[in-house]
Amino acid sequence: MGRVIYKLPLSALAGVVVDIAPNATVGCYRLIDCLQYTSARILSIQEFSDASSLSYSAISYIWKGNPSPEQEKTASFSVKGAEDADPVSIDVLHQACMASLLEGADWLWLDCLCIIQTSRDDKAWQIERMYNIYKACAVSIVLPGGVSRLVPVDEETRWITRAWTLQEVTAPRKAVVLFSWEYGAGEWDDGRGGVKGRVIQVYPGTAMVPLIEVLKACFHPMALSWTPEDGPSSRDDISPSILGSYGDSSIGSLLWVLEMDDPDGRNVAIWRSSLLRASSRPVDMVFSIMGTFGVTLDPKQFRKTDRIGATIALAQQILRLGGKPVWLALSLDIPPSRCLSSFPAFPETDVSGDVHWETRHGPTNPNVADDIYSIDELNETSDEDEEDEGENASDIFFDEHWVTDIPSGSMDHDGYLTISAKAAPAVFTGQVFGRRRTNLAKNNDGTVEFADVPEDSTRVAATDGKIWDILPPPPPPSESRRHRNPLANMPFDIHSFYWCIPKVSPRSCLPA
Structure with a gap:
């Protein structure tokens, strides 16, 4: 049984600053009693030394959600130590508790209320266990607009841009989106079976839909038809955008994480999705994904700005556990990255969720001065670029491409990655693609031809357009001459390989 550490009737909760510190114990799990909140109208928070036997839900939200002029009129309360966050709406918490009960969970975990916000030790203890808290929950309830109000399904939010929300929906067995909805239960679909969403009414004016169905609806380029469960339709077709809009890289990368079965492919998708997110504390970009890789780091060992140091520590632990450097x-x-060269440069981020790189627009313009482009701009390809053989389209991410069978390795404390594997010589053909998506090489005079391919070699294309031939390994030497073979079990440092064959593309270069 748990121990009650905070209890207050909802009638007295408006305007209160909730402080659990006087009765809470550092290093414990705390949960909100959903039945007490919805039936007895009491905020009751209980503390447990072990919550593994309890059925609870966990909230996924952002501390600064979508503002509204009506928000100031809503009855709400704040939390001691988290006064910089949005106040918690008494009604929104009620809706979340109702959704939790519908999912069979009698308890609810909300970080601002269930972590001692004024205790550095308790925060560190909770962060180390954050992944497991979400992994063990019955359902993750997503509040895209924050805890101050529920937003409608066609209002965009910044939920998908936040670092912590990635593990909050990839660790649990199930995730749903809770939103404002006036049209009851029913179903939306695209008429072709590609996008479907079962809308479950939680309370009059509130509904929830499985997260993956909302992601697909937002990523879909056309309006979806709405079919109510009872009676004729009372609204036109809908265009969900609550998690983003059509073509957003963040939506595509999260869908990839949720639908990927291959372990290496899923890990690449986790890293990529993380690169598209932001946090007010750079180090949280690492803490928010470490549990996904089975790693636990001590948050107190890193400064809040030390993303590089935490990334090195995470990579070291992944490799020590037998993981692969899929990054x-x-x-x-x-x-x-200029600080950690086996990783791409980390983007500049800010509290608003904006993510951008200082990079050249496309790999074929090495002499262009660096400019700042947003991730969406880097992913876009104009029709003019597609038609012009002299231009390379810029693909920041090759969707659903990843490295398979990559060997593991080790990383030192300075971040240098070493992989021991057999090597093979690579020879530059002297040819360059006119553009990356063609299978022809262009000569300097503009003519196009196929170069002679050495027998048994593998032809590859780097992202800068250069064509290389990977030569076959020499035949095994006799025992008497084995020591003379420079390629047998040759270790190499990935940094040397990287610069010898600049950014070799997995798109078309490696044999099956």
């Missing part, structure tokens, strides 16, 4: 395939167009 090598994160992006072939983003330049390598």
Whole structure:
């Protein structure tokens, strides 16, 4: 049984600053009693030394949600130590508790209320266990607009741009989106079976839909038809945008994470999705994904700005546990980090959720001065670029491409990655693609031809357009001459390989 550490009737909760610190114990799990909140109209928070036997939901939200002129009129309360966050709406928390109960969970975890916000030790303890808290929950309830109000399905939010929300929906067994909705239960679909969403009414004016169905609806380029469960339709077709809009890289990368079965492919998708997110504390970009890789770092060992140091520590632990350096395939167009060269350059981020790189617009313009482009601009390809053989389109991410069978390795404390594997010589053919998506090489005079391919070699294309031949390994030497074979079990450092064959593309270069 738990121990009640905070209890207050909802009638007295408006305008209160909730402080659980006087009765809470550092290093414990705390949960909100949903039945007490919805039936007895009491905010009751209980503390447990072990919550593994309890059925609870966990809230995924952003601290600064969508503002509204009506928000100031809503009864709400704030939390001691988290006064910089949005106040918690008493009604929104009621809707979340109702959704939790519908999903069979009698308890609810909300970080601002269930972590001692004034205790650095409790925060560190909770962060170390954050992944497991979400992994063990019965359902993750997404509040895209924050805890101050529920937003309608056609109002865009910044939920998908935040660092912590990635693990909050990839760790649990199930995730749903809770939103404002006036049309009851029913179903939306695109008429072709590609996009479907089962809308479940939680309370009059509130509904929820499985997260993956909302993501697909937002990513869909056309309006969806609405079919109510009872009676004729009372509204036109809908165009959900609550998690973003058509073509957003963040939506595509999260869908990839949720639908990927291959372990290496999923890990690449996690890294890529993380690159598209932001946090007010750079180090949280690492803490928010470490549990996904089975790693636990001590948050107190890193400064809040030390993203590089935390990334090195995370990579070291992944490799020590037998994991693979799949981050090598994160992006072939983003330049390598100047501080951690086996990773692409980390983007500049800010509290608003904006993510951008200082990079050249496309890999074929090495003499162009660096400018700042947003991630969406880097992903776009104009029709003019597609038609012009002299231009390379810029793909920050090759969707659903990843490195398979990559060997593991080790990383030192300075961030240098070493992989031991057999090597093969690579020879530059002297030819360059006119554009990356063609299978022809263009000569300097503009003519196009196929070069002679050495027998048994593998032809590859780098993202800068250069054509290389990977030569076959020499035949095994006799025992008497084995020591003379320079390629047998030759270790190499990935940094040397990277510069010898600049950013080799997995798109078409490697044999099956």
